[in-house]
Amino acid sequence: MSSPVTSPKRQAQSEESIKAAAHASKAKRRARRAPYWLIAASIGILLVGTGYPTAWQLVTSTQSYGLAQQFGAAAEFIGLQNYIELLSDTEFWQVVGRSLVFCFVVAGLTLALGLAFALLMNAVNKAVRLILQISMLLAWAMPIVASMTVWTWLFDTRRGVVNYLLDKIPGVDMYRFDWFASPWTFFLMAGIIVTWMSVPFVAFSIFAGLTQVSDEVLEASALDGASNGQRLRLIILPMIKPVIAIVMLLQVIWDLRVFAQIKILQDAGASGSKFDLLGTYIYKVGTGSNDFASAAAASVIVLILTISISWWYVRKLMKEED
Amino acid sequence: MKRKSRVGLSVLAIVISLVWIFPVYWMLNSAFLPTTVLERFTPTFLPFGGSWRNFTSAMDDGTFFRALGMSVAITLIVVFFCILFAFLAALAISRFKFRGRKTFIIAVLLIQMLPAEALFLAQYKMMSSLGLLNSVVGVSIIYVAAVVPFTIWMLRGFVAGVPADLEEAAMVDGLSRFQAFMKITFPLLAPGLVASGVYAFLQAWNEFTVALILLPAEDAQTLPLWLRGFVQASATRATDWGEVMAASTLVAVPVIVFFLIVQGRMTSGLVSGAVKG
Numbered sequence: 001m002s003s004p005v006t007s008p009k010r011q012a013q014s015e016e017s018i019k020a021a022a023h024a025s026k027a028k029r030r031a032r033r034a035p036y037w038l039i040a041a042s043i044g045i046l047l048v049g050t051g052y053p054t055a056w057q058l059v060t061s062t063q064s065y066g067l068a069q070q071f072g073a074a075a076e077f078i079g080l081q082n083y084i085e086l087l088s089d090t091e092f093w094q095v096v097g098r099s100l101v102f103c104f105v106v107a108g109l110t111l112a113l114g115l116a117f118a119l120l121m122n123a124v125n126k127a128v129r130l131i132l133q134i135s136m137l138l139a140w141a142m143p144i145v146a147s148m149t150v151w152t153w154l155f156d157t158r159r160g161v162v163n164y165l166l167d168k169i170p171g172v173d174m175y176r177f178d179w180f181a182s183p184w185t186f187f188l189m190a191g192i193i194v195t196w197m198s199v200p201f202v203a204f205s206i207f208a209g210l211t212q213v214s215d216e217v218l219e220a221s222a223l224d225g226a227s228n229g230q231r232l233r234l235i236i237l238p239m240i241k242p243v244i245a246i247v248m249l250l251q252v253i254w255d256l257r258v259f260a261q262i263k264i265l266q267d268a269g270a271s272g273s274k275f276d277l278l279g280t281y282i283y284k285v286g287t288g289s290n291d292f293a294s295a296a297a298a299s300v301i302v303l304i305l306t307i308s309i310s311w312w313y314v315r316k317l318m319k320e321e322d
Numbered sequence: 323m324k325r326k327s328r329v330g331l332s333v334l335a336i337v338i339s340l341v342w343i344f345p346v347y348w349m350l351n352s353a354f355l356p357t358t359v360l361e362r363f364t365p366t367f368l369p370f371g372g373s374w375r376n377f378t379s380a381m382d383d384g385t386f387f388r389a390l391g392m393s394v395a396i397t398l399i400v401v402f403f404c405i406l407f408a409f410l411a412a413l414a415i416s417r418f419k420f421r422g423r424k425t426f427i428i429a430v431l432l433i434q435m436l437p438a439e440a441l442f443l444a445q446y447k448m449m450s451s452l453g454l455l456n457s458v459v460g461v462s463i464i465y466v467a468a469v470v471p472f473t474i475w476m477l478r479g480f481v482a483g484v485p486a487d488l489e490e491a492a493m494v495d496g497l498s499r500f501q502a503f504m505k506i507t508f509p510l511l512a513p514g515l516v517a518s519g520v521y522a523f524l525q526a527w528n529e530f531t532v533a534l535i536l537l538p539a540e541d542a543q544t545l546p547l548w549l550r551g552f553v554q555a556s557a558t559r560a561t562d563w564g565e566v567m568a569a570s571t572l573v574a575v576p577v578i579v580f581f582l583i584v585q586g587r588m589t590s591g592l593v594s595g596a597v598k599g
Contacts, residue, residue, distance in 0.1 A: 034418065136339075
């Protein structure tokens with residue numbers, strides 16, 4: 001190699017290295033293109049399944065769309081008219097307010113219980129933990145329609161166990177109490193049911209986060225004389241903050257758009273706009289009165305609400321991705 | 323002192339377990355009891371003297387098996403394509419740096435926040451113009467699109483958890499890239515794939531809203547729709563709760579069994595996706 005004379009061998013070598021370089025750059029180009037091939041399928045299905053409907057929703061929300069358009073008449077562009085109409089409708093605002101209150105109360109309760117149960121799972125011995133976990137899992141695994149059916153049976157006016165048991169408490173008269181009669185008891189019932197369904201996911205997620213908190217750190221803090229409360233507040237909670245943040249966000253989003261539960265409860269015996277949350281409101285406007293445009297505008301408002309609630313989290317993630 | 327508080331916590335945990343499991347227990351209990359017993363004022367808390375009669379009459383007219391077939395077909399399609407698509411995408415975002423990567427990640431995250439309930443009108447219009455109402459394909463497309471973002475998110479944590487160095491080390495030892503991937507990375511990803519598969523299974527099996535909109539015909543019903551129809555039909559002649567609870571049990575049991583089998587992997591999968599995300 002050190003010979004200054006250009007030997008045929010060296011020639012061949014350099015030719016080979018050029019070839020290798022060409023090959024490498026081809027491979028590089030291929031590697032550059034590879035990720036796009038890998039995400040192509042997902043992008044395709046997302047464009048069809050969510051992209052197109054979202055775009056349709058946005059377009060339709062600016063059009064006048066009613067029964068006539070269902071039969072083929074072209075829809076007319078009316079700008080923000082649908083939004084203006086919605087936002088000046090007090091009934092819509094009531095539904096929004098009710099949904100927000102329902103969402104924050106239920107999500108808050110779910111998170112508090114989930115955290116408490118996760119800490120409990122961490123504190124008790126293996127056998128008791130298994131019992132608690134299995135019961136949570138069963139509640140979690142139940143198909144939503146099946147559990148709603150059971151709950152309507154539990155809250156049944158005449159033969160429901162809930163009324164029966166509450167009536168047993170001295171001084172409480174719940175004989176044939178109708179939970180579906182007033183919006184207050186209706187949403188109390190819905191809140192209990194949604195919390196029951198959602199707590200397991202939160203409890204398991206936080207519990208899994210807790211198992212990642214190292215024992216050594218906890219022991220060290222115990223040696224330093226930290227009380228249980230201090231340990232929870234100063235060590236455990238900060239360490240599981242990422243898990244809490246994501247489950248809180250998901251919970252708020254899910255509870256804001258809760259539909260199936262409310263719809264099935266309504267089917268079981270409550271109707272009227274006082275029993276509506278955003279999901280059922282949009283459903284009624286869209287399918288009941290065939291006013292697709294107003295329903296689309298309401299959907300877009302829900303979307304904006306969701307994004308503004310979760311904006312801080314998305315921004316935090318964007319920063320992390322840099 | 324410390325032991326006492328331990329015992330107290332254990333008792334509390336067991337009480338909570340009983341409260342949480344009660345609705346599930348009540349469903350089973352009522353499913354075995356005849357209507358005459360359920361109609362009594364005092365509830366019967368144990369299914370003594372119960373029978374399978376409610377189950378046989380719930381399955382009587384064959385609509386159950388039709389709905390079961392529909393649900394199984396949709397669920398299989400959704401699980402398969404979700405795992406495949408999400409796996410490829412997770413590979414892309416955790417193993418490659420490319421332009422648009424960040425946009426893709428943010429888009430996946432944002433799409434998870436899109437309320438499906440706010441899209442169903444558009445989905446209905448789209449599927450009816452494509453002639454895919456009441457078809458397995460139409461619903462499956464929407465389900466895959468709805469489930470894929472979360473599975474990408476979940477799997478991404480797993481793929482990132484397997485160091486690329488491991489694969490490279492295996493390649494130095496003479497394996498091809500494909501072999502290295504199949505022998506080293508894939509087994510380590512198995513729990514993640516199982517977790518995403520289970521997630522997709524549950525979503526597809528339990529989904530109600532989209533099915534309600536896209537499968538209006540009675541002979542295209544999935545199990546949740548069948549159950550709802552069953553409840554409504556029963557309500558027209560004073561709900562036969564025993565039969566309705568048997569029907570609920572029929573819909574719930576496959577999920578519960580499946581869920582219990584894979585539960586450990588499921589939760590660890592959910593969380594490592596979230597934590598490492």
